[in-house]
Amino acid sequence: MSDHHEHEHDVACEPLTCGRRRFCQAAIGGATAITVGTVVYPIVAFLKLPVRLGDAKPVEVPLERLVPGQAYYADFQGQQVIVVMAEAGPKVFDAACTHLGCNVVWDTAHSNFHCPCHGAVFSGEGKVVSGPVSTPLREVPFEVKNGVLVIS
Amino acid sequence: MRVIRDTYGWIDERFAVTPLLEKNVTKKMVPRTLSWAGCFGGLAFFTFLVQVFTGMLLLMYYKPHPEAAWDSVTFIKSNVTMGWLVQRIHAVAANLMIALVLMHMARIAYYKIYRKPRELHWMSGVFLLLLTTMMAFTGYLLPWTQLSYWGAKVGTEIPSAIPIIGQDVVEWVRRGKAISGETLGFFFSLHIWILPAVMSAFMGLHFVMIRRTGISRPL
Incomplete structure (x- = not known):
């Protein structure tokens, strides 16, 4: 089981499946980036020096x-x-x-x-x-x- | 990406993180019949963590003094960038946490999961419910608004129903005869340190118990 897991990235694939895999990876990566961004942005903004009246x-x-x-x-x-x-x-x-x-x-x-x-x-x-x-x-x-x- | 993978590999080689992750997360087996209702406890813990982190942020500006508390909360909501959001998330997560804890308990009660060998899970859970409501109650006073003040007044009145010592308990909780700056300071210390510390300890116990006995297997 673990052997199969380690070589997952090296498995050769048909051009069609390769494209699909890349698309899925990009979609998951993009969604993760957006999610992390919506959490990180307010925190960074909050830490900014506020304007005191x-x-x-x-x-x-x-x-x-x-x-x-x-x-x-x-x-x-x-x-x-x-x-x-x-x-x-x-x-x-x-x-x-x-x-x-x-x-x-x-x-x-x-x-x-x-x-x-x-x-x-x-x-x-x-x-x-x-x-x-x-x-x-x-x-x-x-x-x-x-x-x-x-x-x- | 390669940097991340290599860094992970470097750490993994030394501390064997992968088998640990597989055993506890990625390849962890849970009963096939377990429904999504089994997530309530975990979700309650998630809302707790959200409040820990938003609470840390709010603490940067909050001032636990009767003359400054309301102003400092107003400052967070109107002057600090995204302050309104952080303050709202903290308050909404508190409400959600109460709801999720009750839903979690309702499921445990309905399926009779509290029976042997899980009696202590239930007992620690009841204590955690009590701590959660105390967190909500002490946090409610901190913005020092009319609602907070009268909420605290009515809430601290409750122990007066205890025979003989009731009135003393009320005064002890209020740190005096009336709700004052002393009450605010006391509730503040409870809200940001004492209760979260006790809660974390009980949560740790609660989670270790679940790992020892395993998740209840529905029929």
Whole structure:
């Protein structure tokens, strides 16, 4: 029995039966592929990163709330951003330190940013002052509409 | 195709899979008189597996907290791609499973298959029915809708009919006097871990028993 089973693929057949066999194999293979596809496709689609409605929400800060020399902290798409009022106008920085990504803190007394993790210091313009960093803080683009600062 | 066949051959050479498959699947003999009604148990197991896998997917987004549960289920149904389908399959498979388990039991009862040597099959089966209904009941609360809430309220009221300890049992099941976040957490743990684990163990026993005694041979 098992001997017959092993040589099944080698059995020579009439052209007619060979065609039938190929057709049946293709039909079964195709049906199996469709069945597997209808199971696999929804699963793969489900695992895809979904669109969270909150992600698109812009951050709005009224300009009168900004005090020169002080910082305003906000959450933009799950990442902290810091708004500082400079003499030339407001600036927005990504709070992630360019060293290893800790959130930097605004130091009002020295008018600079200080990272609590490894002591990096950035100036009020985001430039490197000291510490284990070489890249300035990332500036976040924004626009001012009717006296409201909008980050989107 | 050749790659698949060669890989299978490589594994087969080392672990002798083919005789195992032939003995248990492809050349397994079942009574000639066995009707399609003998599939209900297997189909119930299939719906169980469907729920295990869809449940794993739903668990990626579900949050077992009274303030987040309903939102997370709504999120699955409206924001996650195919989420509505996965959630529906999970719920429909649950209903089908109850129906299939009852059909399976009805057949066993009608043909008196529960008699010696298969008494333990029946007993473990009754326990599995109980576990299946508990799975359905605990799962029903998780979306935290009005229906879920009142369903759980009425359902957990049932043990109060037990004399003397009834009210204590109700409070124990509810984890307090009323249905609350505690109930949700408790039902969640039952639904995703405790009950499936116990169920899997009993199913394993149930299946081993059938292999030992063989399928009942109708006249």
